[in-house]
Each structure stands twice: as C-alpha cells, then as structure tokens.
Amino acid sequence: MNHLHRKKLVIFCDFGVFNSKPPVLYANTPKPLVIVTPLNISHVQATIRCSKTHGLQIRTRSGGHDFEGLSYVSEVPFVVVDLVHFRSIDVDVENQEAWVQSGAITVVEGTVYCSENGLAGDNVLDAQLVDATGVLDRRSMGEDLFWAIRGAAEEVRDRSLVESEVGSYSNNRDCFLIGRTLEQNATELLHRWQYVAPNLPNDVYSVVSISTINGTATGTRTVLATFTSVFQGSTNELMALMQERFPELGLVRENFIETTWIESLMLLTQLPNETSEILLDRTYRNTLLSPAFKAKSDYVRKPMPEIALQGLWSQLLEDVATTATMNIISYGGKMDEIPESALPFPHRKGTLYKINYNIGWQEEENNNPQRYKTGFGTLSVYGSIVSKSPREAYINYRDLDIGRNDDDGKTSYKQASVWGRKYFKRNFNRLVMLSRRSIQRISSDMNRASSSFSLIEEKKIIFLQSCLE
Structure with missing residues (x-):
C-alpha cells in the first residue's frame, strides 16, 4: 500500500460512516484497498486521478442496491468511493423540480408510482457526472450517454446527481393488505388478479407477496398470498373500485387503512410503523430480511x-x-x-x-x-409461460446465473449478448455501440451486467446527481 500514497488519498475521508452497509458477506470476498468518503467534488476527482495513476478499479457505494455485490467488489485491486455525504435532495416546489444526489436512497423502478409515472429515469431532466478533469451535465455529455445512464443499471443511476420532475401528490393514501391461503382460494384469486391489476387506474399500485406458512394441521405447510394495493384517494373510492373490478377478493371496509404517503411506504416495506423516524436511521436493518x-x-x-x-x-x-x-x-x-x-x-x-x-x-x-x-x-x-426470446430479467438484480463476462477479460459480443439481451432486449446493441464510440474498447474485468457501463467505469466517470421533474 505504500506506493498508493495512502495518506494523501484518504486525508479527506471519514471511514466511520461505512459501517451502515457492509460491502461483503463472506470472509473470502475481495476487500477494497482503500475506502474513500469524499466531502466534495474535488475529493472525487482526486480519487479518480490517483486510482487511474495506479491502475485501480473504482467501485461506488451509494443509495442503490446490487444483489450480487458487483458494484462494491472486484477481482482486481480496487477502491471504494463511498458517497454517503452526497445524499442531499433539493426540491424546487414552485417549478416542481428536484436535484437528488447519488447517495440518497431512491428507487429506479418507481415501485409505488411506476404505473402512474413510469421509472425514475423517465422523469430525469438533467444529470451531473464527474471525472478527473471536471463535471459533465446533459449538454456536455451528449444525449446518447444521457440516455444510457438513466436505465443501464442501478449502479450507474446511483452515481448520478439527477434533476427530475416532481409531481403534485396528495399526502393521503388508502391501502389494503389481505392474505389468502391455498385453502382460501389463493390460486383462483391470483389467477384473477393477473387480469385485474394491470388494468387498474394508474394511481393504484398493486402487488402480491407469496410465502409459505404453517398449515392448520400439525406438520403441514401452505402457501400464503398477500394482496396489497395503495391508492391516492379515499377508502370509499378504493373500496368501490375493488368491489367493481375484483369482487372475488371479498374486501370489506375493515380491510382498508387510511394513512399518509410515508406511512404507506413503511407498510409496503414491512418497516415498524410506530414512527417514521426509523427512516432516518441509516444503520437500521429489517429483522425480517435474511442476511x-x-x-x-x-x-x-x-x-x-x-x-x-x-x-x-x-x-x-x-x-x-x-x-x-x-x-x-x-x-x-x-x-x-x-x-x-x-x-x-x-x-x-x-x-x-x-x-x-x-x-x-x-x-x-x-x-x-x-x-x-x-x-x-x-x-x-x-x-x-414467462417472457421468452429472450427470457427477460431485471438488470438491477445482477443475476450472474444467466450469464457473465469471462474473468480473463476476453468476453465476446456473442457471449455478452446471452445476458445483455435478457436485460436490455434490442437496446443492448445501442449500449454496445455507445460503449465502443465512447471508450473504443470493451472492458469486461468487472463481470458487469452490461459492457456499456463497464466501459463508462473504465473511463473513470462518477455520476454525482440528477435533476428529476
């Protein structure tokens, strides 16, 4: 580590904040040589320059997720840039816009609002990226790169400071959460739900959670289907809608819960709902989740x-x-x-x-x-039964079982297409062409789910924030 000028690299860093999201699960998981927690943009640029000088890969810890750990580990020497101090959200109420830094926890798919507003990336107006020489915005990066960073991967999105459109919403929500077992016709209800839910009004979010529980007879187990919906309106409106569209579920007024917007999110994520202050605890871990x-x-x-x-x-x-x-x-x-x-x-x-x-x-x-x-x-x-030719998958889960780059860095376009088309379908070719134009060679040393953002990483660009509308 002496040749890395370690003191100069981390003099502006705070290592104590990193313990809220450990980057590794196993003892043999590769560890970063250095964890850098920059306090301003110049610190990020210094880290990029130093990493580039010494041939180190950069991994970024931000507000998103990566189920396979690819965004924060590497098989080659690497540095983790922890953007925990880049998590501000500045809202312009009058113009209905907000700048969101990349360390803030956001949801790319929109979850509760995707049926009403699409993805978070669909509402991005501008973004800022930083490299060793300066900061790029939408105009200076060009529309192709701006297109790529809004939907190529969670890890790329997390590196952006985004300017986004902010919609006008009522704070009132009405929800229901009701469970049905196989003995209570869960199979028939879920079959019917498939026809109902995608055709509900845009301001109704609907999800079914499936798990197994102990059955009524000793030593038996059964399947539990929990039907949940969140609606931006009143109980009377949602109850009338469900009785018209999905009477088979047998909902009655007692099944509905009137709540606030933030409380509805806590309900959906199974967080304790005594107080929303728990959302401010960055070290909190939901005990219902497996480690x-x-x-x-x-x-x-x-x-x-x-x-x-x-x-x-x-x-x-x-x-x-x-x-x-x-x-x-x-x-x-x-x-x-x-x-x-x-x-x-x-x-x-x-x-x-x-x-x-x-x-x-x-x-x-x-x-x-x-x-x-x-x-x-x-x-x-x-x-x-599910999608096919290709069988589609969600990029942010980084499922390495469906394909990955070779460890020796010699992955071909044909091999990469195996997983690339599952994640991006026909958009994969555009990402590859953008990568080749921008970086001129494919870097596959990251086992990433897209050569496009492997290449962006090779160029040592870190996305800081974006503007959402």
Missing part, C-alpha cells in the same frame, strides 16, 4: 393458467424452498405508454407484471449456500 440471499426475476406478458400456479406452489412447498418468497408487481398504466427504446430498460408495453424470487439463509450457513440456491432451479420450468 444472505439470492434473488431472481421474470417478466410475464400473458397470464399464467391455474395449473402453472399450482405447479409453482408445489415447488415452494419443498423443504429446500421453505425460506423462498415471491413478489408479483403489477405494471400497466404509464409503463404501457412508454416505448421500449425510451431508455435502456425495455420492459414496457405488454408487460403484465414482474416477479421477484428471493430465497434467504443465515450467515452461519454461508458455507453451503448452494443448498438454498437449488430452490430456484425448478423455476426455469416455467420459461414457456
């Missing part, structure tokens, strides 16, 4: 028949899958109105919903995680 897990995704373009759902339940009830869960997130609405080519994220018109599969285990079981990962193996049986 180690594997996640996968699918997109569905035609409703699954009941027989397919029954086959899925049988897999979830196997012993190896007892900790598996599924979240089925409805699309439709605004997502149907935006063309696939608008951003690198292509899962738009015709997509009924996204499925998130998750299986978790305890840290002491890390020596045999494959036992739990095999719980996902049979899900591929349903490849003929």
